[in-house]
Amino acid sequence: MAFDATRKDWIRRAAPSSRVERIEAYFGGHGYDMHRHDTYAIGRTLAGVQSFHYRRGMQHSLPGGTIVLHPDEAHDGQAGTDAGFHYRMIYVEPALIQRILGGRPLPFVRDGISADPRLYAASGALLQATGQDIDPLQEDDALFELAHALCAAAGRRTGRRTPDYAAAERARHFIHASLDQPIPLEDLARAAGTDRWSLSRDFRALFGTSPYRYVMLRRLDLARR
Template identity: 90%
Template structure:
């Protein structure tokens, strides 16, 4: 299938939420290049065949299953047939899952697609149409059910040392308070009160990505908010702490599989 994006491709974003991002999209052919981000991507295919490379295999999502892409796992996206594919997706920060799980390692769905009925039901409230508002209390309840359904679908793992959640969370909070300056692993270790290498291991286990990528993706979050609000790309790059627009573009492609200019043009209110 040709890799050129279809003229009919579109993305709709739900009204902003303090807890997660919700989108609905359609792609007629090629959607995303290989990329990885530091959130869970949880969704469902509404129509068509949603194909993607994931963990050394080609997966095909059909209506009726649940997509669960683990943080920091590389994947792409394209239509499996000429009919294209229509889907909804939520992006959930691992830190939010950790608030519910209390420091257990993140649940991992190996193949990126699950037919677990509890997981399908738990994600239902969060995967409503983007024009449908979700009550904040309903959202909290749904996130609780989703976290525990992920654990059930992933199965239990035993015999592992529990990560130091409190120390890793102190480091994460330091990142959010310090995006305007250079951040080193030593800075994070001092803020966390932990050994730098144990902190690095625990951060990955608890939040699904490395400290460096976590910092970079928070800068991308800021740039995308600015771009969606109408800021020129060069200005958004500067305001978010990138060296220039090219730096922003390279990092955006790595994280989201498309340049920021294409993402901006596809947005629909």
């Protein structure tokens, strides 16, 4: 696909899904300022060079690789050349990945870009053009493949205790049921059946962000409705 630096920037969003948000975009220069999501952001550059600051470094995504931004990691985006960049991205909640992995720590791809062919293949079904509908069963199958490909691409982290997934999930359900009232960490730990600091550590490992930030973002979601 040929690019012209005078082209206008654009963003397209796929029809809403109960599981995955999908976008496709083109930027001729500056794309977006530093920000963060409480989801995985997984995508691929279709043309051009997609450059972004991530974890104290500058990364450059080219066609053929897979972008994997971990939940709650700050990043920006801009064109790496005058040709601009064209990309697709999906946003996947960590809780959805956890339902598939069953309590393993979230896979972490350190540099934000992976050349792993398993991950590239597994993400393809979800990274179709935004005008292309994805069958719900196909989406479920693709999410299963994606979760396990993320684990394969990230490798195994050793020397860490196994997080208490059941307790962290009880805490997450308590949060969703209590968004209209204050939620002290002590109450959250009591509902989860664990101590405060174990919960705080395990929640981060399993859902990619702290209990406090998770509460704040869910309240923002509620306010937008």
